[in-house]
Amino acid sequence: MSAKQTKKKSATAVKHRARKPAATAVKEKSQIAAKLIPIYIMGKRYEVPEGLTIMKAMEYAGYILIRGCGCRGGTCGACGSVYRKPGDYKLQVALACQKTVEPDMYIAQIPFFPANRATYDFAGLTAAPEEVFKLYPEMFRCVACNSCTKACPQGIEVMDAISALKQGNITVAAQLSFDCIQCGLCTSRCFGELAQYHMLQLARRIYAARIVPRAEHLAEMVKAVDEGKYDRFLDGLKRAKDDELKKLYQEREVEPMAAGEDWKPKDTRYL
Amino acid sequence: MSLAYYPGCTLKTRARNLEEPAVASMEALGLHLDEVPRWNCCGAVYSLADDDLIHQVAPVRNLIRVKKQGKTELVTLCAFCLNTLKRANLLMKENVEKRDTLNDFIDEGIDYSGEVKVVHLLEVLRDDIGWDALSQKVKLPLRGLKAAPYYGCTLLRPREVAIDNVETPTVLGDFLKALGASPVDFPESTRCCGSYQVVNSPDDIAEYARPILNSALTHGAEALVLTCPLCDYNLARGQKELINKGSGFREVPLFYFTQLLALALGLDPQVCHFELNHGSPESLLREKDLLSQSRSVQSIGG
Numbered sequence: 001m002s003a004k005q006t007k008k009k010s011a012t013a014v015k016h017r018a019r020k021p022a023a024t025a026v027k028e029k030s031q032i033a034a035k036l037i038p039i040y041i042m043g044k045r046y047e048v049p050e051g052l053t054i055m056k057a058m059e060y061a062g063y064i065l066i067r068g069c070g071c072r073g074g075t076c077g078a079c080g081s082v083y084r085k086p087g088d089y090k091l092q093v094a095l096a097c098q099k100t101v102e103p104d105m106y107i108a109q110i111p112f113f114p115a116n117r118a119t120y121d122f123a124g125l126t127a128a129p130e131e132v133f134k135l136y137p138e139m140f141r142c143v144a145c146n147s148c149t150k151a152c153p154q155g156i157e158v159m160d161a162i163s164a165l166k167q168g169n170i171t172v173a174a175q176l177s178f179d180c181i182q183c184g185l186c187t188s189r190c191f192g193e194l195a196q197y198h199m200l201q202l203a204r205r206i207y208a209a210r211i212v213p214r215a216e217h218l219a220e221m222v223k224a225v226d227e228g229k230y231d232r233f234l235d236g237l238k239r240a241k242d243d244e245l246k247k248l249y250q251e252r253e254v255e256p257m258a259a260g261e262d263w264k265p266k267d268t269r270y271l
Numbered sequence: 272m273s274l275a276y277y278p279g280c281t282l283k284t285r286a287r288n289l290e291e292p293a294v295a296s297m298e299a300l301g302l303h304l305d306e307v308p309r310w311n312c313c314g315a316v317y318s319l320a321d322d323d324l325i326h327q328v329a330p331v332r333n334l335i336r337v338k339k340q341g342k343t344e345l346v347t348l349c350a351f352c353l354n355t356l357k358r359a360n361l362l363m364k365e366n367v368e369k370r371d372t373l374n375d376f377i378d379e380g381i382d383y384s385g386e387v388k389v390v391h392l393l394e395v396l397r398d399d400i401g402w403d404a405l406s407q408k409v410k411l412p413l414r415g416l417k418a419a420p421y422y423g424c425t426l427l428r429p430r431e432v433a434i435d436n437v438e439t440p441t442v443l444g445d446f447l448k449a450l451g452a453s454p455v456d457f458p459e460s461t462r463c464c465g466s467y468q469v470v471n472s473p474d475d476i477a478e479y480a481r482p483i484l485n486s487a488l489t490h491g492a493e494a495l496v497l498t499c500p501l502c503d504y505n506l507a508r509g510q511k512e513l514i515n516k517g518s519g520f521r522e523v524p525l526f527y528f529t530q531l532l533a534l535a536l537g538l539d540p541q542v543c544h545f546e547l548n549h550g551s552p553e554s555l556l557r558e559k560d561l562l563s564q565s566r567s568v569q570s571i572g573g
Contacts (some may be wrong), residue, residue, distance in 0.1 A: 129284055144329035145313040146378065163311040168284035235312065 068111025076182030115195035129168030141192035147187035174207030275342035276304035288544035292533035330359035350499035354425035410537030412451025419492035459486035480509020507549035524552035
């Protein structure tokens, strides 16, 4: 995306190109090998090459995505989408950058969904579940309908994680929701108007900062670094000429892929 | 032998002093309480609205998980959870139309029609173990403890889910007798503590508690014995306000029945989590020489 495009302050998340996509598709049909399949984007029919992701298909159809797309690698959570197939009442969910199009899919992106996010001073929070209850009292509106779990493109048992949180079990809530990418599809489907992904993010923050044991070896290493254990080695590297640095780099000892726990380098000066 | 067990959310936070002595006691009695996998909130209150099926989803989903666990009986500890689960179970058993709608919606892969039997731990003690067998397992009889069994509402009402005679229940009194305590009958033992009414009218909490505490005290009780975390909350808050008002009340200890069970079975009092109780129960127990630790110290010393 060019800088010029990002500067345009558009109220809409998706914009349409000036050229006619349908006409383009017809013109390009003879030139591309892929078979064209029909899909419906926000109710309008387009023919797109099979094998494209929903996101690529939307772009092929002429949409310029200035919101609702981010990493394009399935980790940023910006492109949550819903779709249905004809004859099936089930609502399906996907990340637009991951799911390849299927014939006759009806697709809509939900790049953003308004959600209540509590404000808190994390430094003052303990691991007491009551503090989470106070920040998100609406948690107790959950009726266990399980729609959140069905809406999760990451396959997280969202309802179970919320149940764990209600039971004061921050650890289980954090562990169950570890793969959350904050796309917000759970919230878009919630009968009780919960913002599960914000609540569970808080659970993971508390878990990481207050519950998981600190890694003692890391603290020891930081202390050793602070005390200057590596200063002379670093100084040596700083003084090295380019050729010398290249040689050191090329001849460095690399830990083998299948190294065991007890593997040690031949040169143990830095351990 | 293991029993499918439903704890409930409050028992994992505020009311750990109800749950932990129960789990330890049942283990001591040779019965393992096996937590239902992936249980969720019971629904908290049984919805009485005719077309409000969404609020039956939570309890019914739990019952389906019990069925999936391969169990036919579910044990509860919290009187409110018992009530909600049992009434939802009854709905699934008796109302075919609503059962079909709920099964369709819940999407758990199996259908449910009320085949799990929901029971309270007191029923397991009474019907499966029996008072005589229980009293034989008692190591430290609670002699001299004048305790008033307080039932509240949800163990007994409505009639179709009651665990005992609705008008003249005896199960808690019989339980206390089996432990060697002296149960104190009092006419307000089934009077409502205020339940969730106090959420909307917090000023009434003392007036709900007053007749219950008054009646128990005038009949000679030294403590009240409860089965429900909401009763505990309301009676504790209520008596605190009564004392603050200067109405001449003295603090009455509130026990969960499971704490007395663990004590009588001679388990470590630490499992009872008395620090979560209201009305300093430990000083009463010490006064009566009923804390097993202080007892054993005494016997070693003597």
